[in-house]
Amino acid sequence: MSDIEKIKELIPCFVPMEEKVDDIPMEKQVNMFRTMCLIRAFEERVRDLWLQNKIRGLAHLYVYAEAIAAGACEALEPGDYITSTHRGHGHALARGAEPRLMMAELLGKREGYNRGKGGSMHIADVSAGILGATGIVGSGIGPATGAALSAKIKKDGKVSLCFFGDGASNQGPFFECMNMAAAWNLPIIFLCENNFWGIGTELNRITKNTNIYERSIGFGVPGVQVDGFNVLEVYRAVKKAVDRARAGDGPTLIEARFMRIEGHHSGDTQAYRDLSSIKFLYDFDPILRMQKYLTEVCGITTETIDAIRSEVNKLIDEAVSYAENECTEPSQSDLYEDLYANGEIVL
């Protein structure tokens, strides 16, 4: 089987990036490329820091998924809500979170987004609509639906975008919340990042129909599948769903198909998996695809690409330097703080 046949088997809705897309402003297209580069640069640095034992616990990297967060968040407006997953660095970055405050959090510093109390799996910036990452598969789906109901109650025109994975698509709350979102016509986009692996279990071993988007049918919700390695396709699908939600026409389920290339987390060697079967995907790196499209199809210069890459690398350098040199360690006096509201301490 040729590589292109293999990719079409994995991603039936595969869209080659060979023709210029005119209905998305070029500025947005370039910005999505920048976001993808920023995420990759951040994650590669996280991997280094984790290997150096500077980042504790688990670091689930968003490598190869960049097109999904970058495309999806480009379709949102300021104030819209997102909920994230255990693999959430990319979601936060794409939604505009500051790399230095994220890096400070990963290094456990008081200046971090969560004051050093959350770490990799819980990065949140609620005031900016980033309702947080959660370490329990599927547990962001309810809160995302609640945020959508909140927007409906307040009539503030906001929408809620719920990132979750193929793993969460088998959790009960996914079905419960899609049902309620449909019944109540809530402004929410359920965006399933189908990377086909739940830690060490491949989706087709535990799920008869791996077309997650088809689950929408039973709930009377539109469902679409998109090429998750194509940032423009992700943007287009999410934009349509966002417009629909904002118009008061209710939820959409989007399944972004891609493939996890790396381990479940930085320390996972994937001994359980035949890695030779995904070699063909190395040529479908979503960032390289977008770069090739921008330079060869759209005439963006190599200088522009290089400038973007060096700009984001500099941002990450600064983020690491800030976290390592300018931030402070929390102390014992921080232990009980933030548990209850308004400074109440309950021993």
Added chain:
Amino acid sequence: MSVMTVREAINSALAEEMRRDPSVVLMGCDVALKGGPFGVTLGLLKEFGPERVYDTPISEPGFTGIGVGLAATGIRPVIEIMFCDWVTLAMDQIVNMAAKMRYMFGGKVNMPIVFRIPFGAGGGQAAQHSQSLEAWFNHVPGLKIVVPSTPADYKGLLKAAIRDDNPVLFFEHKRNYMLKGEVPSGDYIKPLGKADIKRSGADVTIVTYSSMVFSSLEAAEALEKEGIDCEVIDLCTLLPLDYDTVLASIAKTNRVVVVHEAQKRGGIGSDIVAEIVERGFDLLDAPPLRVGALNIPVPYNEALEKMCLPDAGKIAECVRKLVNNQI
């Protein structure tokens, strides 16, 4: 002052808070059109409309999660879990999200959510409609647990719970919904975390809450005739728990019995006794004792159910043993 049932007290607390604050919404199975399984929310749909009072599908994990999302974005949801027994279905969102979001997000989110949880046994409803699971939540930092007894306390504590910016579990004893009592008029608020001395006494402290307050008062009356003078403390709130009031009472009586309807093993009485021993061992003239249900599921048969649950007679018997050094 006016005389109200517990049901009316809760209903008026909800209505007053919803009138005062448009961000208060209600949600749960049957809470809107039917007015709740126990009639507690009757009339609220009519007054506040379907955008404030939601009938949900039977999807506890889902609608509890929706409540968390509402609370994180500036709404103050009051979620009803129809029977305490089914809070198991909502545990992930209560324990891992509502309780922990503020802390794990570094204090940068508010979680003003109330879970109204009808609980307790006594109507022949057997093992899956009779439980008292409040102690489970005592083990989860970040939550508050409220367990009122009188109509006035139900009203004042529920209003305080709704105004609290933390997740609050509000346990309503199903057997007490028709109980009548005087309720202060006006905007009556009773602060969370303060225990109430429902009866003063000098010989033994009975520490209890919710429905067992009445059984304990009944026991105290019987014991008075035998010359045993009991002080009955109604905890009102289990988390945070007012140990100052408890220890001050024990300093006077030097004897304590902790009473709850929940099963004795692993009940909150175990934790309360441990705290009393750690903080006030020298105050005690006798070992602290516990009264609770037998360590079995609540049985259906009326006689078996009665044998399983604590009552005034069993409480009095325990106090007698304590006072007469027959332990």
